Amino acid sequence: MLRVRENRRALTRRIEVARVAVGTVFALLATAYWYIQIVRGEHYFTLSEENRIRSVKITAPRGYILDRHGSILAENEPAYTLHLYRRESRNLGASVDLAGRVTQLPRHELEARMQRGLRDPEFLPIPLAENLRIEEVAAIQARAPEHPEFAIAVSQRRLYRYGGAAAHALGYLSEATPEQIRRARQYRLGDWIGQKGVEATYERLLAGTNGERRVIVDSHGREISEDNRIEARPGQNLFLTIDLSLQQIAEEYFRDRVGAAVALDPRTGDILALVSSPAYDPNWFTRRVTAREWGGLLANADHPLQNRALQSAYPPGSVFKVFIAYGALARGLVDPEWRVFCPGHAPFYGRTFRCHREEGHGWVHLRDAIKVSCDVYFYNLGRRLGVDRIGEIARGFGFGEATGVDLAFDRSGLVPSEEWALKKRKARWYPSETISVSIGQGPILVTPIQIARALSGLVQAGRLPTPHLFLAGQDPRTGRRLRYTPEWKAGTPLAAEKLAIVKEGMWAVLNEPGGTAYLSRIPGVAAGGKTGTVQVIGRESTPRPGADLRKLEDHAWFAGFAPLDDPRIVVAVFVENGGHGSAAAAPLGKLLLAGGVGKPIGPPPQPAPSLERAGFSPAALRGGAFRP
Amino acid sequence: MIRRVLPVPRHLDLVTLGCAVTLSILGILFVASTTGGGRLQGLATRQALWVTVGLAAMGAAVLIDYRTVLKLSFAIYCLSLLPLVYLLFFGESIANVKSWIRFGGFQFQPAEVAKIATALLVAYVFENEDDARLKAAALLKLCVIVGIPFLLVAVQPDVGLASTFLPILFVGLFFGGLPARSWIALALIVLVLAGAGWLVLKDYQKERIGTFIDPEADMLGAGYQVRQSKIAVGSGGFFGKGFRAGTQSQLRFLPVQHTDFILAVIAEEWGFLGVILVLGLFAALLLRALKLAQTARDRGGVFLVLALSGMIFFSVTMNAAMMVGLLPTTGIPLPLVSYGGSSVATTFLAIGLILGVEYRRFANA
Numbered sequence: 001m002l003r004v005r006e007n008r009r010a011l012t013r014r015i016e017v018a019r020v021a022v023g024t025v026f027a028l029l030a031t032a033y034w035y036i037q038i039v040r041g042e043h044y045f046t047l048s049e050e051n052r053i054r055s056v057k058i059t060a061p062r063g064y065i066l067d068r069h070g071s072i073l074a075e076n077e078p079a080y081t082l083h084l085y086r087r088e089s090r091n092l093g094a095s096v097d098l099a100g101r102v103t104q105l106p107r108h109e110l111e112a113r114m115q116r117g118l119r120d121p122e123f124l125p126i127p128l129a130e131n132l133r134i135e136e137v138a139a140i141q142a143r144a145p146e147h148p149e150f151a152i153a154v155s156q157r158r159l160y161r162y163g164g165a166a167a168h169a170l171g172y173l174s175e176a177t178p179e180q181i182r183r184a185r186q187y188r189l190g191d192w193i194g195q196k197g198v199e200a201t202y203e204r205l206l207a208g209t210n211g212e213r214r215v216i217v218d219s220h221g222r223e224i225s226e227d228n229r230i231e232a233r234p235g236q237n238l239f240l241t242i243d244l245s246l247q248q249i250a251e252e253y254f255r256d257r258v259g260a261a262v263a264l265d266p267r268t269g270d271i272l273a274l275v276s277s278p279a280y281d282p283n284w285f286t287r288r289v290t291a292r293e294w295g296g297l298l299a300n301a302d303h304p305l306q307n308r309a310l311q312s313a314y315p316p317g318s319v320f321k322v323f324i325a326y327g328a329l330a331r332g333l334v335d336p337e338w339r340v341f342c343p344g345h346a347p348f349y350g351r352t353f354r355c356h357r358e359e360g361h362g363w364v365h366l367r368d369a370i371k372v373s374c375d376v377y378f379y380n381l382g383r384r385l386g387v388d389r390i391g392e393i394a395r396g397f398g399f400g401e402a403t404g405v406d407l408a409f410d411r412s413g414l415v416p417s418e419e420w421a422l423k424k425r426k427a428r429w430y431p432s433e434t435i436s437v438s439i440g441q442g443p444i445l446v447t448p449i450q451i452a453r454a455l456s457g458l459v460q461a462g463r464l465p466t467p468h469l470f471l472a473g474q475d476p477r478t479g480r481r482l483r484y485t486p487e488w489k490a491g492t493p494l495a496a497e498k499l500a501i502v503k504e505g506m507w508a509v510l511n512e513p514g515g516t517a518y519l520s521r522i523p524g525v526a527a528g529g530k531t532g533t534v535q536v537i538g539r540e541s542t543p544r545p546g547a548d549l550r551k552l553e554d555h556a557w558f559a560g561f562a563p564l565d566d567p568r569i570v571v572a573v574f575v576e577n578g579g580h581g582s583a584a585a586a587p588l589g590k591l592l593l594a595g596g597v598g599k600p601i602g603p604p605p606q607p608a609p610s611l612e613r614a615g616f617s618p619a620a621l622r623g624g625a626f627r628p
Numbered sequence: 629m630i631r632r633v634l635p636v637p638r639h640l641d642l643v644t645l646g647c648a649v650t651l652s653i654l655g656i657l658f659v660a661s662t663t664g665g666g667r668l669q670g671l672a673t674r675q676a677l678w679v680t681v682g683l684a685a686m687g688a689a690v691l692i693d694y695r696t697v698l699k700l701s702f703a704i705y706c707l708s709l710l711p712l713v714y715l716l717f718f719g720e721s722i723a724n725v726k727s728w729i730r731f732g733g734f735q736f737q738p739a740e741v742a743k744i745a746t747a748l749l750v751a752y753v754f755e756n757e758d759d760a761r762l763k764a765a766a767l768l769k770l771c772v773i774v775g776i777p778f779l780l781v782a783v784q785p786d787v788g789l790a791s792t793f794l795p796i797l798f799v800g801l802f803f804g805g806l807p808a809r810s811w812i813a814l815a816l817i818v819l820v821l822a823g824a825g826w827l828v829l830k831d832y833q834k835e836r837i838g839t840f841i842d843p844e845a846d847m848l849g850a851g852y853q854v855r856q857s858k859i860a861v862g863s864g865g866f867f868g869k870g871f872r873a874g875t876q877s878q879l880r881f882l883p884v885q886h887t888d889f890i891l892a893v894i895a896e897e898w899g900f901l902g903v904i905l906v907l908g909l910f911a912a913l914l915l916r917a918l919k920l921a922q923t924a925r926d927r928g929g930v931f932l933v934l935a936l937s938g939m940i941f942f943s944v945t946m947n948a949a950m951m952v953g954l955l956p957t958t959g960i961p962l963p964l965v966s967y968g969g970s971s972v973a974t975t976f977l978a979i980g981l982i983l984g985v986e987y988r989r990f991a992n993a
Contacts, residue, residue: 010760011930012922014803018934019918022941026911029948030904036862036952037900044862048896051859052875218879219856 053227054217057188060208061156063235065170065198067244068270068471072161074170074199074282079157080132082140083125085222086118088149095149096128102139103129125151131287158192158286164279166247168307169240169271169407169469171197172282186210195285196307198238198469201406205473205482208235236473236482241270246595250275253588259556259575260308260448262467263592266456266561266570268486269465271405272596273571274449276308310405313413313445314574317532317581318356318373318516319557320394320440322502325366326458327393328381329498336366336501342376349432353379356533370505371515373531375439382438387429390437391417396492397454397464399446404466404487414445440532451572455559459528459567461499462491503528507564510590517558520586522601527593529560531581553577556584562593569596639987640690641920647913648686648964648979652679652972654906655965658893661872662886663967671886671967678969682976689980690987697981698755698928701748705773708745711738712780719784727786737970739789742777744974744981746793747935749773750800755928762804770800785830788958795942799935853883854953861895861903861951868899886967888959892951906965910944920986929985936978 036044065074082099089095096114100107110128117126132140132152140150158173176184176193187193194200194207211232216224243263250261254277263273278300284293297304306312328334344360345352355361355375361368369377382390394400400415414420416437421429425443436442446454449467457464466487473482494502506528509515516531534555556578561567571592578584594601656679660672689697697704711729715738719726728735750773757766774797782790801814826834860876863869872878874896877885885893894902914937921933940963947962949955961968963975 008927008930010805011803011927014805015918015922015930015934018802019915022914022918023911025941025945026907029945030907032949032952032954033861033895033900033903033907036858037864037895037903038866040862041865044859045865047859048863048876048881051856051881052879216875216879219881224879 052216052218053214056213056215058211058213058230058232059156060210060232061234062158062192063206063208063473063476064237065206066237066239067166067242067247068239068272069243070239071244073166073240073242073244074158074160076156077159079130079155080134080137081127081153081155082129082132082136083151083153084114084117084128085125085149085151087219089147095147098143098147099128099150102136103132105129125153127153131157158282160282160286162244162248163281163283165244165251166240166242166274167197167279167282168276168309169197169242169274170282171195171199171201172280172285173199174285192286196305196408197282198240198406199282200408202238202470202473206235206238209233234476237476238473239471240469241265241268241272241471241484242274242469243272243595245600246273246592247275249273249591249595249600250588251277251279253591257575257578257584258302258308259573259578259585260312261571261573261588261592262309262449262452263569263571263596264452264456264465264467266459266465266567269453269456269467270471271467271469272569273592274309274469276306278302278304280304307407307409308574308576309448310403310407311409311411311447312574312576313411313447314555315442315444315534316440316446316451317534317555317557318375318440319451319530319532319559319581320438320444320446321373321378322370322458322506322530322559323393323397323399323454324378324381324385324390324438325370325505326494326499326502327390327396327492328385329366329502330396330462330492330494331389331393333385333389334366334381336498339363339365340369340374340377340380342374344376346376346379348379348383348435349430351432353435367501367505367508370502370530371508371512373509373516378438379435382434383431385434385438387434387437388417390434391415391420393492394444396462397457398489398491399444399450399454403447403449403453404489405449406468406470410449411447413447413450414443416443441535448572448574451557451559451574452570455561455572456570457489457491458499459503459561459570461496462493464489464491503564506530506560510560510586516582517560517586517589519582520558520590522562522590522594522599525562525594525597525599526564527560527562527590527597528564529558529586529589529593531586532557532559533579533581536577550577553579556581558582558585558589560586560589560593562597569593571596637987639989641916641983641986643916644913644920644979644983644986647909647916648976649683651906651909651913651964652682652976654894654909655679655890655962655967655972657871658890658897658965659886659967661874661897662877662882662890662893674969675967675972678972679976681969682973685973686976686980686983689977690984692984693988694929694932694981694984695926695988698748698752698932701745701752705742705745705749708738708742709777709780712742712777715784716780727781727784727789735969737789737968739777739781739786739792740970740974742781743793743796743939744936744977746774746777747796747932747939747978748981750796750935751928751932754800754804754931755926757804758927760805762801762806762810766804767801767806770797770804774800785833786959787829787833788960791946791958792939792943792960795938796935799931799938803931803934853889853957856881856883857889857892857951858953860889860892864896864899864902866900868895868897868902871897873897887961888947888957888966889951890966891948891962894965895951906962907944907948910940914941914944917982920982923989924985925989929988933982933985936982940975940978 061076064072066072084095096110099110113128114126137152172195173192174195176187176191180193181187194203212230213226214228215226218224246263250273254275258277261275265272341363342355342361344358345354361372361374364374364377394415400412402410402412418429433442437444453467470484510517510521510527510529517529536552536554556575558573558581561570571589573585573588575584591601656672656675659675663671715726727737727739729738753769774793778790778793860882876882876896877893882889882892894906917933917937921930924930943960943963946960950957961971
């Protein structure tokens with residue numbers, strides 16, 4: 001026994017060393033845990049809370065857009081997205097197979113989406129297919145027991161009931177661009193935001209305020225329970241001034257024409273119809289535009305995305321004559337009985353200017369000059385006024401400035417003056433140009449909505465309403481309404497008896513034989529109007545070889561109002577390359593004016609989906625309850 | 629005190645036994661905490677079954693004279709290597725490695741048994757080496773005995789599991805009396821081998837080591853485990869979030885939490901106190917075992933206790949360091965606590981052998 005112990009002295013010493021070492025290692029480990037749990041404990045506790053609590057956005061339902069009578073133009077519908085939770089999948093290949101069988105999407109596309117999704121954190125689902133049909137949703141749900149990795153996410157998608165109807169007034173939704181996200185903090189990538197139209201103008205009103213749910217999730221990102229919830233505030237329902245039946249009349253007319261039309265209630269500035277043709281279907285954007293569709297839209301030579309009612313500025317042609325006549329009367333620069341002899345042409349500044357009627361109109365005074373649109377009369381009147389006074393008159397009707405409409409791309413057009421010629425054009429104003437401008441040709445540019453606003457000002461003796469699409473906003477929960485307060489600009493006033501002469505001339509255009517729009521007279525309705533025709537190429541020149549002859553046709557204008565006393569509707573119609581104003585533009589003017597005074601011509605428009613379906617009360621909004 | 633009430637044999641060491649049993653009960657408790665509900669339900673019952681099996685093996689190891697076992701150690705060693713060789717050719721891959729043998733509903737890791745057998749054979753070798761200095765022949769034997777199972781497991785390929793054989797080698801070298809010069813030479817060899825090993829390592833293993841060096845580099849892959857484990861441990865604070873109330877573990881942010889990462893679960897739910905409890909029990913067990921080694925009646929017994937304690941010490945410290953990112957995750961379970969039948973049963977067997985050495989301290993040959 002003793003021998004054994006002696007031999008073991010070295011061993012015993014080593015074991016002592018080992019005991020110290022073991023004790024030290026354990027002490028070090030305890031120190032490490034102390035550091036992490038006590039010193040850094042709070043930090044890691046925060047991290048563990050961030051791990052388990054996830055904030056999920058509750059998207060506020062976007063407000064509906066309705067016409068003035070409560071027909072739903074834009075609403076929301078559920079959209080289904082197929083989500084794949086990859087950690088739940090036993091075999092990703094088999095999952096993709098099933099998704100392919102159900103959705104009929106090509107395998108390579110699904111694979112590509114999968115690859116993109118695999119780069120995201122594991123707890124995020126991979127969106128494999130959007131906009132599932134209801135049968136596809138059912139097919140996926142039926143396989144849920146064997147395929148727990150699939151989930152159907154429901155979101156709201158914008159639905160424009162009438163496709164392209166009032167597309168340019170409505171605008172469309174698309175995913176917020178990085179720049180928009182920078183400007184408005186509340187948007188995140190993938191959020192939908194209004195682009196153009198009232199969807200953009202009233203984005204904040206329509207969008208409402210998103211809510212938030214704080215949920216406890218497991219490591220798969222699957223929700224375990226809800227921690228906290230802030231409800232979303234739904235967006236307001238937006239009632240537009242648009243009258244869907246008038247809108248549809250105008251759109252039907254423009255089915256195979258290019259151009260624009262605007263109908264206003266001159267008393268309030270309500271836009272009753274706003275058409276730009278060709279249009280687009282805003283639903284395309286909500287269903288994600290494919291590159292091909294975008295290409296088609298952008299490549300279309302007629303630019304469907306452009307809102308011609310606001311963006312197309314053209315010379316007003318003879319429509320301008322009524323404003324000249326009004327302006328000259330208001331300034332006392334013309335006697336209504338002053339007569340001019342029209343032989344079909346007249347010389348000014350060493351050049352012969354022709355009247356549109358070669359054989360001439362004979363002796364004409366102001367009323368008849370408007371009725372027959374005598375160029376020679378207005379050449380003489382224009383020469384008397386001079387360009388600067390013509391410009392002053394034009395500006396008095398809101399030409400040369402934005403109309404203030406609640407839409408983007410509100411162009412101001414161009415009103416000439418001697419100063420403008422020198423400053424912008426860098427060439428002096430030639431007196432002969434004044435002769436052209438006095439019949440609305442040459443360097444003067446106006447938009448259809450400017451014409452509609454100007455005519456509204458004219459029929460109201462100088463009260464220029466601001467055109468607008470906003471009629472009312474309604475909180476869908478409380479029913480509280482936000483009403484539009486009409487805005488005005490004071491133009492040039494005119495005594496009633498003198499205004500009557502101009503209006504009578506315009507009445508004669510439609511209602512007396514020899515009036516330029518006599519063919520578009522409306523039985524039983526006292527309406528007034530004025531046609532215009534804008535030359536695309538000079539009368540004497542010949543088109544270049546190879547030019548698109550259709551594009552060389554004249555542009556057609558019509559501006560009108562009804563009824564004669566206290567007008568309720570003013571229209572401006574512009575048909576690009578339509579030919580003569582009386583033949584191409586006036587017929588639509590007739591339809592709109594008739595519809596606007598409640599005597600529509602032709603079959604009634606298709607019944608609109610009712611407002612009650614959407615669950616709110618329209619009673620208070622009907623029958624022009626919002627008119628001042 | 630217990631001895632006054634229960635007829636406990638005089639030389640059965642209650643400190644070692646108590647620590648081991650307490651740890652295994654903690655294990656069952658936390659396996660139950662992390663596996664309630666879902667597809668893992670019932671694992672705690674299974675763990676309890678394995679603890680029972682382990683206790684039986686421990687009892688047998690105490691009752692059978694370890695000196696008899698040491699004499700048979702070469703045969704035991706050879707027999708224990710057979711399944712490893714079998715795995716080499718017919719192994720079924722589970723999680724990339726072929727280290728399991730399946731029978732019925734159970735899986736078993738033969739490497740765990742091989743470790744015990746290796747420790748036995750090493751102890752047997754040193755029984756007859758009574759020099760203060762390690763002789764070349766003994767060194768060679770030691771290297772071969774540990775080297776064979778090490779390589780067999782390393783090619784499975786499970787380097788983590790293979791590394792658990794190294795403490796046996798280390799025990800032999802250190803307590804056998806390897807001179808200082810040789811330690812320096814050994815360090816150089818290890819460096820060279822490490823360099824070579826880097827070339828041989830599988831990609832996922834390199835990734836883990838890379839992750840250890842820079843955990844932020846791969847936040848959602850291998851770095852995810854380390855990060856989530858540190859969050860679990862750190863968020864436990866001093867008192868912990870409460871039993872079954874750990875968000876990291878209950879919401880399954882922690883990977884393989886009932887096996888390798890069970891200490892992180894304890895740290896989260898019972899806080900620093902729980903960690904101190906577990907580490908304290910292990911420290912007490914090991915320090916006690918070293919004390920027993922000092923008083924063992926023969927060199928075979930001393931080395932048996934040292935080799936087995938070394939194994940346990942290595943696994944505990946590796947595992948505990950893994951949880952807080954001090955060492956790369958290598959898949960080494962926490963002995964007695966982590967879920968896993970082979971590990972629990974063989975650790976109890978090891979405890980039984982340690983107790984057996986003490987039990988026969990005064991017995992006559």
